Amino acid sequence: MGITVQNITGSTAMVIWPKMASCVDSFYSVMYHPNWNSMLSSYSRKSFQKEERVPTTQSSFVVENLAPLTTYIVCVTCQSANPSSDQCRVFNTLEQDPASASNTKKDLALGIWLTSSVLLLIIAAILLYGCLHLLCRRRRERLQGQNGTSEQDHGMAWTKSVACTSEELGRQSQLMQDTEEKHPGGIQLATIIENPSVCKEPVMTKVRNECQRQDSALL
Structure with a gap:
């Protein structure tokens, strides 16, 4: 052939x-x-x-x-x-031939370089994911701590408000008792002082009329 x-x-x-x-x-x-x-x-x-x-x-x-x-x-x-x-x-x-051997070595080196690059990219991606996850967790914990502090401050403010209100009520009660002891007929005056909103007339007019009635009774 x-x-x-x-x-x-x-x-x-x-x-x-x-x-x-x-x-x-x-x-x-x-x-x-x-x-x-x-x-x-x-x-x-x-x-x-x-x-x-x-x-x-x-x-x-x-x-x-x-x-x-x-x-x-x-x-x-x-x-x-x-x-x-x-x-x-x-x-x-x-x-x-030397050229073929050189090409073979180049191909081998290129393959090793590509493999190393892929491994490095994978490691970098894993590290980046871990860092982002850690940052997100710390930020979430910080926000939770701030919310807890705000709730605690709100509770303390409410407690102080209640205490101030109780103290004010006690002070008004004491003032009313002192008024009753000094002026037996001055219950209405203490009531006016304690709750002035129930009066339709000015406070000074009520006080002046009460004093005049007491003077007429004494005469």
Whole structure:
């Protein structure tokens, strides 16, 4: 069949074959396997590790991701046919070229950097969430403390108001008792002093009339 392998490197090789007039299928099968030995003498399709499908309009294919310094067997057949010996070639890959090794190292470094960046972002997100949660909890505790203080101040103010009211009532009661002792007939005057709102007339007029009645009684 005249299959040839060209441009062999440590990881790639170009396979070239003549067009098959007898192949009426829609694509060619390019099969290859590393570490070829006599166990592949039957050339069964199941014995090959890799298989690529190439349109029948092409007559070449670049095999990639090969291992350096390795013996490979490659076969090209029609879509579903098993390969024969004249449809296969054996070739050896070269040492890994410096450019490929450099690219591999770059890819490895890039992968490590991406992984580290993702881990750092995850750690930063966890720390940020923890800080925000702690701040919210402290703010909530501060607001609760302020509300408790306000309620306590309100209670103290109400207690003081009650105490002042009681003291004022006691003072008025004492004043009324003193007025009764000094003026037996002055109950109405004490009542007027204690609750002036019940009077429809001015307070001074009431006091003047009461004094006049007491003077007339004495005369």
